[in-house]
Amino acid sequence: MTQTEYILGISAHFHDSAAALVQGDHILAAAQEERFTRKKADWGFPDQAIRYCLSQLPDGVSLDKVAYYEDPGLKVRRILETARETLPSGARLWPQIVETLKCLSRELPRQLEKVAGDAGRIVFVPHHRSHAASAFYPSPFENAAVLVLDGVGEYSTTTLWSGGPTGLFPTGEIRFPHSLGLFYSAFTQYCGFKVNSGEYKLMGLAPFGMPEFHKTIRDELIEISEDGSFTLNMDYFSFDRDLSTTSPLFEMLFNQPHRHETAAITPFHMNMAASAQAVLEEAVLALAKTALERSNSRNLCLAGGVALNCVANRRLHRDLAGLDALWIQPAAGDAGGALGAALEAARATAGPRAQPTGDSMAGGFLGPEYLDAEIQSVLDSAGLVYESIPDPADYAALVAEGLAAGQIVGHFHGRMEFGPRALGNRSILADPRGKDTLSRVNRSIKFREDWRPFAPIVLADQAATYFEEPTDSPYMLLVADLKSAFRGPVGVSEARAQGHHAPMQLQNAVTSQFAAVTHVDFSARLQTIDPATGSRAGRILHAFHTITGCPMVLNTSFNVRGEPIICTPKDAIDCFLNTHLDLLAIGGFLVRRSAQPDWVRQKIGRTRFAAD
């Protein structure tokens, strides 16, 4: 078979299920199931994401193969071995294990066969190889070291690879239960956040604290060798035998119980977050150094959930000797495994990989898009008053004027993003200047914790004026520090010395000219955008810069707390009606809250949202 093979990749039955469609190295479509079912991190079989991907097959073409992102037999074996080894305490996990076994051994084969039409068309790609493929094949590198860091696949938790024209070759592996992903999740849960979604919060909490527990963690919890290989002291962790990630000894070591999710965040939790983050970074840095050495390359690709830790990524970018270029799969978590499995299966028959001319992720815009006629019909059905603005330049200027006037804008345009970040097509945008924006967006739209800053989209050619050592960051996976000229007079240490200790107090005390998008350490989770690519978010940003002189806007995902990012025009309108967005910029239309009839305005902001 040749490059014309069409292959569907699937990830499912763990968390964040997804599907992706490729032809050789070309990525036609990719989407997470949660966007369709509206169930955050949906782990079920991705029927709707598959249906969407198959809709992107050219007319008259049928699927050649289905690639699944792990080896279910091997995974079952690991689960059973762990259950046997951890008896009797591991018996607590048996009900969950029985469900998983039933799912992987009975439901999954039936589901895959139904999609493939024939069991002979199904390919199983090991979990970490899927991640590695998702990082290397779409990257702009002909050769690269690849580092995969996640919770666990079949047995692997950490793998090193060497990628070249003929494929991916393993250069190192660390196995369950020794896992950086599970190490970080343990601290996430201990500090009162949810495993598999609260890791961002732990990373965000770290700059508020000091790494006071660094030595204790290194001495007691994790042993890291010079080459980055590590072992966890399982006396302190219990994710292999319990629903809790940490054992009672963990609490005894730090002399504090788990924080309940509604309890106050104290300096202790901030220091724990800072310490866990520092240790994670040390391990990642050492592993990445080894990966480069073993592949004899100066390029590095990352995937696995830990690769979403953009602070650790910055550390690599800044401190990793021998690194020329870093590329991170934007769907670094298990959703990206669907894409990697498909690309790896394609590689098996497509022959040597051609020299890449750039990254092949299409900016991450691989999901569904909607015609203006479809959007208009939904607007009409909802009874909304809207303006139609056909000229793209006029459209961008009008949205930019709204932003400059302090309006918060829901922006919906083009194909939906693949991966956890909204990169402009399903984004809420706002003027980043002033703390007021942070609290307004948090309290009236996102309904999330006040202390968490948002991220900026910055004009690529302006980033160096405002940030130290910026680099291209199209996927919002790196942080950069705001230059001192734009910072307020008080840093986090001074704020502490002034008696501020709660996260919100510290956040209020530490200001900058772009306070809604900078953290207490003046870092920002940067997305750079080049308007020359023609994206509408880029046009809007360019117009905003022209009007205000400010080359960045706040960008946060278009959703409310606890919900997945929106997918359809109806989702956008529901979000507009349930929050306090001032302007909905959708397709070729502008929907102004102020222009709506009374019956619509009375509905706005009535919905209450569950905590995430």
Ligand SMILES: [Fe+2]
């Ligand atoms: Fe994974």
